[in-house]
Amino acid sequence: MSATATIQVVGVKDTINALKKIDPQLQKDFRTQANDIAKPAINAAKDVYTQVPLSGMQYKWASRGRQVFPFSVAKAKSGVKLRIDTRRNAVGVILIEQKDPATAIFETAGRANANRLGDQLGFVGAGRTRLIGPAVYKARKGIEKEMEKMILETASVVRRSL
Numbered sequence: 677m678s679a680t681a682t683i684q685v686v687g688v689k690d691t692i693n694a695l696k697k698i699d700p701q702l703q704k705d706f707r708t709q710a711n712d713i714a715k716p717a718i719n720a721a722k723d724v725y726t727q728v729p730l731s732g733m734q735y736k737w738a739s740r741g742r743q744v745f746p747f748s749v750a751k752a753k754s755g756v757k758l759r760i761d762t763r764r765n766a767v768g769v770i771l772i773e774q775k776d777p778a779t780a781i782f783e784t785a786g787r788a789n790a791n792r793l794g795d796q797l798g799f800v801g802a803g804r805t806r807l808i809g810p811a812v813y814k815a816r817k818g819i820e821k822e823m824e825k826m827i828l829e830t831a832s833v834v835r836r837s838l
Contacts, residue, residue, distance in 0.1 A: 687831060688769045688770070688827055689762045689766070689769055691827065691830055691831045691834050692706060692760060692762050692769070692830075693762050694834045695830065695834060698834065698837050702833070706760075706826075706830055707760060709826055710758060710760065710770055710823065710826070711758050713819050713822045713823050713826060714758050714770070714772060714819055714823070716815050716818050716819055717772055717811075717812050717815040717816055717818075717819055718756055718757075718758060718772060719815075720811045720812065720814065720815035721756045721772060721774075721807075721808045721811045721812050721815075722753040722756050723811070724807040724808065724811045725749050725752040725753050725779070725807065726749065727749065728747050728748070728749065729747070729782055729797060730796055730797065733745055733746065733747035733778065733782070734746050734747060734748070744777045744778055744781060745778045745781075746778065747778040747779065747782060748778075751776045751778065751779065752774075752776055752778075752779040752782075754776070755774050755775040755776030755779050755780075756772065756773075756774055756775075756808065757772070757773055757775050758770065758771070758772055758773075759771045759772075759773050770823065772808070772812050774805075774808055781793075782797065782806065783800075783805040783806050783807065783808055783809075784800070784805060784806075785797055785800075786799070786800060787800050787801070787802060787803075787804065788802070
């Protein structure tokens with residue numbers, strides 16, 4: 677029987693939004709600190725991109741007038757970024773995302789419905805990614821405690837200043 681665990685700190689969105697109201701520099705410092713803490717997971721995600729998945733992905737390819745390929749390992753590595761999302765309907769607050777369009781297509785092709793590209797790349801389940809997700813989940817154990825500690829410290833600073 678498998679077990680799952682999620683870390684959930686209540687009020688993270690409110691804390692981050694309050695930082696901006698108190699002092700915008702505090703929010704910038706929070707982002708910098710979050711990036712520093714998440715660096716092992718970001719590096720693990722970057723390390724999984726070692727080659728072009730399919731030989732045809734290295735050529736220019738436009739879809740409906742928008743160029744989405746060529747896929748390059750360098751762009752795939754530089755596209756891994758940490759994002760803080762405090763919108764009301766956001767799924768997560770602190771996210772590690774792939775910003776490069778070609779790599780994002782590679783990660784998710786065939787996930788929602790069957791298509792030729794997804795069939796060539798192999799099966800990926802709904803809500804999953806091919807490389808970045810498993811790499812980040814393996815590396816997250818080392819950063820969860822530090823991230824939680826930083827968020828709780830930041831929340832106490834916000835409470836004191838209000």
